[in-house]
Amino acid sequence: xxxxxSAVQLDLGTVPLIEMSGNRRVNVEGSTGILxxxxxxxxxxxxxxxxSFEGRGLSVRCISGSCVEIEGFITKIEFIS
Amino acid sequence: MLxxxxxxxxxxxxxxxTGRFPERLLxxxxxxxxxxxxPRPVEGGVGGIMxxxxxRRIRPLARRARVRLRVNRRRGLPFVLRRYRGRxxxxxGAVLGAVAVGVLSQFLWSYRVLGADxxxxxxxxxxxxxxxxxxxxxxxxxxxxxxxxxxxRELDGITWVSVNLMGxxxxxxxxxxxxxxxxxxxxxxxxxxxxxxxxxxxxxxxGFAAVxxxxxxxxxxxxxxxxxxxKQGGVRYMHADADIYADVISKRELKxxxxxxxxxxxxxxxxxxxLKFLWFEMPLSLSFGSxxxxxxxxxxxxxxxxxxxxxxxxxxxTTRELEMCRAATNEASxxxxxxxxxxxxxxxxxxxxRPVSRKFVxxxxxxGYSCEFNCVFxxxxxxxxxxxxxxx
Numbered sequence: 001x002x003x004x005x006s007a008v009q010l011d012l013g014t015v016p017l018i019e020m021s022g023n024r025r026v027n028v029e030g031s032t033g034i035l036x037x038x039x040x041x042x043x044x045x046x047x048x049x050x051x052s053f054e055g056r057g058l059s060v061r062c063i064s065g066s067c068v069e070i071e072g073f074i075t076k077i078e079f080i081s
Numbered sequence: 082m083l084x085x086x087x088x089x090x091x092x093x094x095x096x097x098x099t100g101r102f103p104e105r106l107l108x109x110x111x112x113x114x115x116x117x118x119x120p121r122p123v124e125g126g127v128g129g130i131m132x133x134x135x136x137r138r139i140r141p142l143a144r145r146a147r148v149r150l151r152v153n154r155r156r157g158l159p160f161v162l163r164r165y166r167g168r169x170x171x172x173x174g175a176v177l178g179a180v181a182v183g184v185l186s187q188f189l190w191s192y193r194v195l196g197a198d199x200x201x202x203x204x205x206x207x208x209x210x211x212x213x214x215x216x217x218x219x220x221x222x223x224x225x226x227x228x229x230x231x232x233x234r235e236l237d238g239i240t241w242v243s244v245n246l247m248g249x250x251x252x253x254x255x256x257x258x259x260x261x262x263x264x265x266x267x268x269x270x271x272x273x274x275x276x277x278x279x280x281x282x283x284x285x286x287x288g289f290a291a292v293x294x295x296x297x298x299x300x301x302x303x304x305x306x307x308x309x310x311x312k313q314g315g316v317r318y319m320h321a322d323a324d325i326y327a328d329v330i331s332k333r334e335l336k337x338x339x340x341x342x343x344x345x346x347x348x349x350x351x352x353x354x355x356l357k358f359l360w361f362e363m364p365l366s367l368s369f370g371s372x373x374x375x376x377x378x379x380x381x382x383x384x385x386x387x388x389x390x391x392x393x394x395x396x397x398x399t400t401r402e403l404e405m406c407r408a409a410t411n412e413a414s415x416x417x418x419x420x421x422x423x424x425x426x427x428x429x430x431x432x433x434x435r436p437v438s439r440k441f442v443x444x445x446x447x448x449g450y451s452c453e454f455n456c457v458f459x460x461x462x463x464x465x466x467x468x469x470x471x472x473x
Contacts, residue, residue: 033105034107037104037122059120059121060107063108064111
């Protein structure tokens with residue numbers, strides 16, 4: 001039981017935190033960079049996986065060292081590991 | 082909005098980065114703390130805007146990301162200033178303009194007087210000047226409340242005054258006293274004759290006529306009585322009211338000299354124009370001439386911009402020469418003068434009267450001419466005469 005709890009805590013500290021406002025805005029915390037930037041597809045790299053956002057009119061509103069905010073009409077989210 | 086203003090003052094460039102790894106440029110810039118605003122994908126790369134200082138910092142990053150940077154547009158204050166570098170006059174003018182605006186905004190440029198319909202605006206302006214409100218007054222010295230109190234004390238015929246300062250201009254609003262309405266007295270009274278005459282028409286609205294049409298009356302004689310004897314032997318008093326038209330004889334005498342002198346304007350004049358700026362005045366024209374006898378008129382004009390009267394204007398002082406003229410009168414011209422004088426007398430002194438007959442005789446003596454007017458006017462001679470009633 002104690003071992004399982006520590007495993008969960010470890011995961012929460014390293015996995016990206018994704019916050020969505022409907023399908024119009026996504027805030028990804030814990031990103032390590034943008035891998036692909038197109039209006040129809042944005043791929044964001046994190047420590048564990050790559051997040052792929054597909055949609056229309058996608059754009060990066062804000063980017064910092066560990067945070068990316070994406071805006072647009074999101075139709076699909078893919079977790080690539 | 083605020084971010085845009087700050088960005089404009091710091092200066093910014095719009096750029097595109099094209100090459101092999103444009104996304105890497107975004108990542109490197111984010112890690113190095115370089116702000117790229119409005120990043121957007123373009124053909125073969127990414128675009129965005131950033132401050133001028135940040136653009137210098139991302140050149141090594143572009144080489145690492147193997148992209149080529151191209152500046153699309155330059156905006157902001159640094160680029161505007163660069164366009165005018167070397168033109169020191171512009172900078173000096175801007176500084177002087179700012180100083181002029183700062184200094185001039187401390188003074189009163191102009192003021193209006195509102196609501197003085199039947200009062201003399203010149204008189205109000207004179208009183209305002211005595212109390213410290215005039216063009217060029219330092220606004221810091223203006224204390225409105227005591228000025229308003231003084232104006233109320235010194236200006237007759239006003240009940241309320243307000244001095245409203247609006248930037249460098251002021252509106253002085255005054256409210257005149259309301260005129261007392263004429264209250265028709267209903268006290269018992271008679272109607273008596275105002276002048277001697279022969280009555281031509283009686284129009285009695287209240288009371289009992291004591292005379293008839295065609296009667297001759299003397300001034301002060303009773304025409305319409307306010308006493309009404311009742312059948313029971315008592316008396317009822319009323320407010321007699323009537324229009325009494327009568328032919329009234331008017332006699333007047335006028336005299337004029339055979340020769341007299343007067344001052345007349347000639348064509349000679351001198352214009353002196355002065356430039357006015359706040360309280361400063363500077364002559365714009367040099368005219369040293371003068372006349373022994375002169376009449377002076379001053380015409381002020383102010384510059385108006387977008388409805389605001391500016392403290393800049395001109396004052397033109399026109400001095401006209403007066404010359405002494407001598408005139409001689411003969412009998413014909415004297416008659417003409419007397420006739421015109423009579424017509425003016427009728428028009429202005431007896432506007433409600435109708436002339437019935439007009440006769441005048443011109444006499445000549447050693448000094449001049451005299452004229453005896455003997456006219457008859459048909460006019461209303463009714464005059465109320467109140468009486469007091471005491472009961473025993």
